[in-house]
Structure formats: C-alpha cells, structure tokens
Amino acid sequence: MESVNLKALTKTEIFARATEEEVSSMLNCLSAKKKKYQKDEIIFHAGDIVSSIGVMLKGNALIENDDIWGNRSVLDYVKEGQIFAETYACALDEKLMVNVIAMSDCEVLFLDVRKILKVCPNACEFHQNLVQNLLAISAQKNLNLSRRIFHTSSKTIRGRLLSYLSYQAMEREKEEFDIPYNRQQLADYLGVDRSAMSNELGKMQKDGLIEVKRNHFRILDVD
Missing domain, CATH: 2.60.120.10 (Jelly Rolls)
Structure with missing residues (x-):
C-alpha cells in the first residue's frame, strides 16, 4: 500500500x-x-x-x-x-x-x-478500542440523521433555515460561522427549492435576522 x-x-x-x-x-x-x-x-x-x-x-x-x-x-x-x-x-x-x-x-x-x-x-x-470508536461514530451518525429530520420538520422554508442556522451557531458557540454547503447543497439538505430558499434568505436579511455572503452567515437578532 x-x-x-x-x-x-x-x-x-x-x-x-x-x-x-x-x-x-x-x-x-x-x-x-x-x-x-x-x-x-x-x-x-x-x-x-x-x-x-x-x-x-x-x-x-x-x-x-x-x-x-x-x-x-x-x-x-x-x-x-x-x-x-x-x-x-x-x-x-x-x-x-x-x-x-x-x-x-x-x-x-x-x-x-x-x-x-x-x-x-x-x-x-x-482492536477493542477500534470497535468502540466505530460504535461511537455510528451513534453520532444517527444523531446527525435525527438532526436533519428535525431541521426539515418545519412546513416553511424560513423555519427550516432558522432551525439549521440556530444549530450551527449553537454548535460553534458563536453567531458568525461558515457552513459546509453551497446554496444548492443547502437547499438539497433542507429539502427545498433553491430559488425559493435564496429569496427567503434575502427576506431574512431585510428583516434584520441574518447577514449572509455565500456560505458565511452571521446571526443578528438573537433576542
């Protein structure tokens, strides 16, 4: 090898x-x-x-x-x-x-x-530790899938975006962060239309909730 x-x-x-x-x-x-x-x-x-x-x-x-x-x-x-x-x-x-x-x-x-x-x-x-690591990783993957179900449970695009972005901010413990997805990939992850999602992101910026540039986000209204 x-x-x-x-x-x-x-x-x-x-x-x-x-x-x-x-x-x-x-x-x-x-x-x-x-x-x-x-x-x-x-x-x-x-x-x-x-x-x-x-x-x-x-x-x-x-x-x-x-x-x-x-x-x-x-x-x-x-x-x-x-x-x-x-x-x-x-x-x-x-x-x-x-x-x-x-x-x-x-x-x-x-x-x-x-x-x-x-x-x-x-x-x-x-070897035993390797198996334990594999079990722990599998458990974390199940949590990731459950998290995606939670993010996509809202009936509205804004609800799905807020759920996903809130989690990203909470996980990083800061209000400004990059996500791993481009716009199309984020839409596919959330199960929504890309154009409709982009429009909603624009509305959320106008409403003072977020700032966004490509895959970089900043949460503004945390009250």
Whole structure:
C-alpha cells in the first residue's frame, strides 16, 4: 500500500487514542488501501455493495440520494478525519441507497470492516478500542440523521433555515460561522427549492435576522 501519514491517522475519529505504532500494526490487519479521487468523482455509487469503510484523509465529500425522478437530497457531509459507509459495510449484502461524491480532490483510506468486527490472529491491543470508536461514530451518525429530520420538520422554508442556522451557531458557540454547503447543497439538505430558499434568505436579511455572503452567515437578532 502507498505510504500514509501515521501521525495524521491518529487524529482521525476511527483511530482516536491510538499510537502511531498501533495504527501501523492495524493497517496491516485491516487490509488497508489508499485511493485518490478528483473533485466531483463518485467514490461510492448507489446500488454498490461495500465491505470497506472509508476514512477521509484529505478533502471532503457529500453523501446524497437521488430518487427515480431525479430529486436530490443531501444527507451528510464528510470532512477530513471522518469515516463513511460504515453502516452499509457492517450490514452485509445491503445495497447503498446513497452516492458519496468528492467535493474536492480527495484521498481515502479503505478498511475491511469484516476484519474490524473480527479479532485478528495477531490480537492487536488497540482492536477493542477500534470497535468502540466505530460504535461511537455510528451513534453520532444517527444523531446527525435525527438532526436533519428535525431541521426539515418545519412546513416553511424560513423555519427550516432558522432551525439549521440556530444549530450551527449553537454548535460553534458563536453567531458568525461558515457552513459546509453551497446554496444548492443547502437547499438539497433542507429539502427545498433553491430559488425559493435564496429569496427567503434575502427576506431574512431585510428583516434584520441574518447577514449572509455565500456560505458565511452571521446571526443578528438573537433576542
């Protein structure tokens, strides 16, 4: 396998609390493979059956679903250090319902999930922690999906925007922040029409609720 930055891997969520020596040993046990993708290239296609989880080494990606009529929904965002496709990899023979698309040039490390779930003959000391990390990540992903359901529960575009932006401000503990989505991606995430959402953002600015420039937001009215 092409060499990887072991120090950087110790900072990823799947290898949290591991030493460089432990990571090096685990990569051999997990049949690790590194692959590069160009911007807009599909990393995983809907309909694929996968047996490996992806670790985003460089770049970022979108997880999205396209229905049979071409309607697109953005489900999540993958940034450096995060993993993806773990649920489908663990659910053997389950076809992907989503596409994973590179938002920039990416480097991805693939790990055989079957070797994560089954202790290897070498009995790596970190293996138990690896499984615990995977469970914790899966729980967080479930929370992310629940959060999206909450953000899209409002019947109005403004309600959905306020829910999403309020959470972003709360998570960062500040009233000025960048979001990971462009205008179309945000509309797809919230399940609304882009033009209608852009109009609503303009109205919210006129009403003194927010300031917005591209993907940069500032919450103004917090009373």
